[in-house]
Amino acid sequence: QIGGYAEQVAKNTMSEEAVEGLQAVRKFLAFIHKQEITDMNLATHFRVRKSKGNSRTGRGRSLSQKGGQEMTQEGHDQLTSERELLESNRVSISESIQTAAEDGDVRENAPLEA
Structure with a gap:
């Protein structure tokens, strides 16, 4: 079920903020396994796909996704x-x-x- 959740979220939105949120969930799942709260490492089933924009050059991303701000004259x-x-x-x-x-x-x- 946990892998299905990540895929469902990825289908609905792939903004940079959504990817960061999914990465945080993945880190949390790894943390609870290290703390021996769960027997199974659920983070291995929770795959997060990268955003479709070219991360190297920033192509394919809008101004808001790059973290820039618009400025008045x-x-x-x-x-x-x-x-x-x-x-x-x-x-x-x-x-x-x-x-x-x-x-x-x-x-x-x-x-x-x-």
């Missing part, structure tokens, strides 16, 4: 401006670290305490 612009601000502060931070190193004070928060 406003969000993109906000992140771009934040990146530019951080890059412009990089020079001053580097100079304060260099000054602290020249003074011999190499503690992590030395420039902030001065």
Whole structure:
């Protein structure tokens, strides 16, 4: 019956989340056998098929299956401006670290305490 369950779930859906869930069930079945809760290793009967997408290149998988997120233009612009601000502060931070190193004070928060 346990092998039939895995096949039935595989027929209905093969999303990446479903495969991960089935892998978790398989690991649980192996665990209960190792703990001697069951006499038989049921994990051997619980086969999980890989998703049909090419796992090496990611072809055949949608954006949501790859774990990516969509972004609005406003969000993109906000992140771009934040990146530019951080890059412009990089020079001053580097100079304060260099000054602290020249003074011999190499503690992590030395420039902030001065």
